[in-house]
Amino acid sequence: MRRVHEMPFGATITDDGVRFALWAPTAQEVALVLDGAERPLTQEDGGWHRLTVPEARAGSRYAFRIDGGLVVPDPASRFQPDDVHRESVVVDPAAYTWSDGSWTGRPWEETVLSELHVGTATPEGTYAGLMGKLEDLRDAGITAIELLPLAEFPGSRNWGYDGVLHYAPDAAYGTPDDLKRLVDRAHALGLMVFIDVVYNHFGPSGNYLHAYAKSFFTERHQTPWGAGINFDGSDATAVRDFFVHNAIYWLEEYHADGLRFDAVHAILDDSEKHILAEIAERARAALPNREVHLVLENDANEARWLGRDGGRPRLHTAQWDDDLHHSWHTLLTGEADGYYVDYADRPVERLGRCLAEGFAYQGEPSAHRDGEPRGEPSAHLPPSAFVGFLQNHDQIGNRAFGERIGDLASPERLALARAGLLLSPQIPLLYMGEEWAASTPFLYFVDFAEDEALSNAVREGRRREFANFKSFAEGGHDQIPDPTLEETFTRSKLDWQERSKSPHAEVLAETRRLLELRQAEVVPLTKTRFIEARSSQPKPGLLDVVWRYEGGTLRFVANFGESPAEVEVGSTGSAIWSSSNVEHEGGRARLPSWTGMFIKDSAR
Incomplete structure (x- = not known):
């Protein structure tokens, strides 16, 4: 084919x-x-x-x-x-002759994402190198890989968000056929493939559109990267087609199963039909017999893009739930500076609202944004409209020293959070190596070797970036890794040998167990019609979340307080998971500090 x-x-x-x-x-x-x-x-x-x-x-x-x-x-x-x-x-x-002609994708509810940066996910840093790790990912219980942006970027190393040639998979990782082989092999193993795309700006080096297509951009809209892309003015038709075709190109020519759209809150478009709607409509129309999953990153928490029709997404499938991450992170680490200030006041309550309703902020004022309202009501959406995570490339790499959550929280607390992530009905995402609690950092790195002025600007900008995150810069500005050095990139490469050593082997075994439970107990429930969810705090520090589906109910009870808590858990459901030191007997459970349990009650 x-x-x-x-x-x-x-x-x-x-x-x-x-x-x-x-x-x-x-x-x-x-x-x-x-x-x-x-x-x-x-x-x-x-x-x-x-x-x-x-x-x-x-x-x-x-x-x-x-x-x-x-x-x-x-x-x-x-x-x-x-x-x-x-x-x-x-x-x-x-x-290229494809061998996956019968592959039409997998239902969204089965998705367990592993977010991967091709250049640092393996020692080789290539599509071919990553292809050799796919069986390990599958065996861990992961069902989908999500690749950080592949569009050709300047130099030999980059996160991918500085891409300037949107149709060219970056040559630092291999050839177009190498990428196709990776996708082909993933499908043979039952793995979906997602690709990040960046439609809100172009990188700072290598974009020549201003030289011959000035109307590709507009001064009417200003973004953090300068003039906005012209999605809604004169000459907008060709501009819109450029991005619509690009989305379908990755889905069709590379047979990707889905796309993750970066920072869509920075895509400014006053057209009657927003470019996000046009991309979704045309992509779904072009591939009617495929499972196509379109995922947003949207700081504005706009639930309007995630609506369902008969249980199927009308436009976009899901959104990365930053609120859920921020709530977990604040609980796990106690950090309260920067945007975490919006969650540190009532972290358990905000976590519960995220688990039950999607967004913590659904129109309420944000202290971090000087009282500006943020978000739209989201309780009507199913949990599968949200992608949950304890860390991702941003949340690790945008720290001064690229620490993972395992460096910031105790193993006991992480054990509860890991279960809370992997057994809740939201779609879970693990950052590469998280399945075994990888110890390697993920640092910010670039390669602008042909432009020393740009390299200096990036280097100095990185040092200034942490003024509002004092706890991130305790090591001092001079110690912040230089993003322009190859050593910074090399330090970010995963060490796959860790997987077989303690304590990483134990974490990997627990991740596998939790994901087996997810596929056996949680996924069948989420494939039935979602009815409603609620969250409550029977006492301070105690969280009780219940999701009701046509096929039954799922309940998450967790004690984040310092003292043990007695909980009525009933006698009709079954505990599909609990922390090792939870005592459960006669319809009641005793939960020590930072423990929890999941209870499933099938419909009768």
Whole structure:
């Protein structure tokens, strides 16, 4: 089986040769630089410049010369073997033969995500290296891998959020076919593959759109990275198509099972139909016989994107639940600076609201935001509309020293939080190596070696970043790892040998046990119709959350207080999990400090 996504941009292999197309509405003339020779492109209506070259082929190197001067890569390049400033390469996507023709995906409720940075997830730091670890991930109980952004970024190392060529999987990790082999192998093992995409900005180096498509951006909208992308002004049609096609391209040509959209609160669009809605509608229409999962990161807590129709997502499948993380983190660590101030006042109550209703903030004022209201009502949504986590790339890497939660909380507290994450009906996400409590940090790193001024700006900016997080900077600014050094990147690579050593082996065994319980006891329940959920605090520090489904109920009781708590747990349900020192007899349970239990009661 072969898969090709047809699009109006870039280099397309046709029966007549290779068609090159560039949207350059503010350029007077565009020439194709192909294997060292130049040919003028034909200027057409709407800012398009096109040319079909019979002798061009897969492997040909090409670029575009703008107005007789600057030579730029193709913004829709499928491959950039020599990084963001050099020539693009013609790729024949039909050359790869897929072996997963029967794969249509897995139901969302079965998802257990492992968020992975390809460059640091394995010693090799490549798609091929990661392919060799897929069986280990599957055997741990993970059902889906989520790859940090792959779009070509400057240099050889980056988190991926500085991508500038959205259609080219980064060459530092391998070739396009290497990525396809990774996806193919994952599907053979029953694993889904998600890819992060960044549609709110371009990275600071290698974006040449301003040179020939100034209307790709607009000063009417300002983002943390400068002028906003023009989703709603004149010339917006081509801009919107660029991102709509990009989303479908990853889902179709690379057979990804889902996308995670970065920081959509920074996608500013006043159109009658927001670009997020158009992407979701067109992606689902293009792939009607597939399980397609579209996940948002949205600091604004806008429940409007997550609505259901007959239990199926109308637009987007779920959202990363930062509120849930912040509540857990505050409870686990006691940290209360920065945005944690919004959760430190009533962490148990806020955790309970997140578990039962999704968002802790559903329109209430945020102290961290100087009293600005945040969020929309979310209690009507099923728990599967939210992705929960105890850590992710942001929450680790945006600390000064890249510490994981295992460095900040006791093993006893983490044991309860781990069970709370993996057995609650939200969709759980583990950050790479979390299944065995990896000890390696995940630091912030970049490679702007060709731009020393930019490297210096990043280095100094990193040192200033922690002014509002005093507890993160206790080591002193001079000790903060330099993000531009290769050593910082190398320190972030996972040590897979830890998995077989204590205490990591014990954590891995417990993670496997919890995920087996999840698939056997929790997932079947979440596949039935969600009715309602509630959260209560029978006494300070004691949390009681109940989720009701058509197929039965699930209950989480946890004692975060310092003293033991007696709890009525009833006699009709069964305890599917409890902390080792919980005493449970005769419909009552005694929960010591930082212990809990999950109780399931099937419908009769």
